[in-house]
Amino acid sequence: MDSVTTPSRSVLRNSLILGLFAIFTVGLIAVIQQSTEQRIIAEQQRMQMRALNEILPDDQHDNDLLNDSFTVDDRKHLGLPNPATAWRGRSDGAVTAVILPVLTMDGYSGRIDLLVGIHANGELAGVRVVNHRETPGLGDKLELAKADWILSFNGKSLAMPAPEGWAVRKDGGDFDQFTGATITPRAVVQAVHKAIIYFNEHRDALLQLTPEEPTHG
Numbered sequence: 001m002d003s004v005t006t007p008s009r010s011v012l013r014n015s016l017i018l019g020l021f022a023i024f025t026v027g028l029i030a031v032i033q034q035s036t037e038q039r040i041i042a043e044q045q046r047m048q049m050r051a052l053n054e055i056l057p058d059d060q061h062d063n064d065l066l067n068d069s070f071t072v073d074d075r076k077h078l079g080l081p082n083p084a085t086a087w088r089g090r091s092d093g094a095v096t097a098v099i100l101p102v103l104t105m106d107g108y109s110g111r112i113d114l115l116v117g118i119h120a121n122g123e124l125a126g127v128r129v130v131n132h133r134e135t136p137g138l139g140d141k142l143e144l145a146k147a148d149w150i151l152s153f154n155g156k157s158l159a160m161p162a163p164e165g166w167a168v169r170k171d172g173g174d175f176d177q178f179t180g181a182t183i184t185p186r187a188v189v190q191a192v193h194k195a196i197i198y199f200n201e202h203r204d205a206l207l208q209l210t211p212e213e214p215t216h217g
């Protein structure tokens, strides 16, 4: 009777080993997952810092850009689902440029994250893509490492080109599409245009010409 209902010592020992192994495996997976997440975050921060420096090189501001940040919260024009960090470039204390985080979900593969730098006079300082999943060889020409297309925004403003020019050539606008890929550049052009509209609507607050922080849209 006892031999049927009471587990033998070897069964107990094997159960214990199995339990310990399971705990060890779960712990190991958790550690690997956490370190991978940390590496991804560190890589994203590195890319972000590089993009900030490319958009607004050191000779165009005298402040510590990374420590001159503020929060923007706008879904309508910046596409942000949550508040996000923006930056101000200054010379002698005056804001000379802002760099806004911009998000579009209209890429071929959905989400594209951009940083859009705008000089105080409303001209684009530069645009960089910091995250995307567009197709290599087709949609990834928005990366500066692959093509110089993203530089075509430099110097553009709300008035130049006129509103109808803020589109890819296939749609009658001023911006080139990529060979065999119109969806990606169309999404980026529209997102940058909306960011410029946001800048113009909130210009005084963004440049701190008025005391209040930018209004939320």
Ligand SMILES: Cc1cc2nc3c(=O)[nH]c(=O)nc-3n(C[C@H](O)[C@H](O)[C@H](O)COP(=O)(O)O)c2cc1C
Residues within 6 Å of the ligand: 108, 109, 134, 135, 136, 138, 139, 140, 170, 180, 181, 182, 183, 184, 185
């Ligand atoms: C496998 C595959 C991947 C594609 N990747 C992209 C892409 O990343 N970006 C893009 O704009 N178009 C991509 N395209 C092409 C689009 O489907 C579309 O044909 C092209 O952008 C032209 O769009 P239009 O008809 O609006 O001008 C891809 C097509 C295929 C078959």
